[in-house]
Amino acid sequence: MPTAPVSPDPTMEAISRAVAEGRAGDTLTARQKLLKLWSAIGVTGDPLHRCSLAHHLADLHEDPARALAWDIRALDAADAVTEQRVQEHHAGLHIAGFYPSLHLNLADNYRRLGSFDAATEHIDAAEEHAPHLRQDAYGALLRTALDEVAEAISRRDTAKRPSAPGPTA
Structure with a gap:
């Protein structure tokens, strides 16, 4: 995703700092910071x-049930975000581009929990929104993940994908 905001947003900057800590391996501190921000x-x-x-908080949970709870909150919030608000944050972003990833994460969590009907609903929704993905490395990463999750759903596989974001077991 592009990182240059239209105007400074201290909350988004704090979220980004916490996410960076989590990606660097300090998931406990990152979760604590994000929960405090929440x-x-x-x-x-x-x-x-x-x-x-x-x-981002969902990605910091190894347990798919905990991740699912946060991914549901993310989708619910996305439904309330306006295009204007996204543009105020970053002119290169569009709310439509959020949905493939949001539905993908839900599909993957439901799949890991063995709820394959729900997983199928969300992978279908992610694929419906996939045309809104940019033609860049991030879009390619998500398209690959969509294929991986769809294949895992078809196999009724509940194992965590090696390429899935988040902490390792």
């Missing part, structure tokens, strides 16, 4: 903040 934002706070935070 408390500050509140369940009715800025939907872009809630969507971004929940989406």
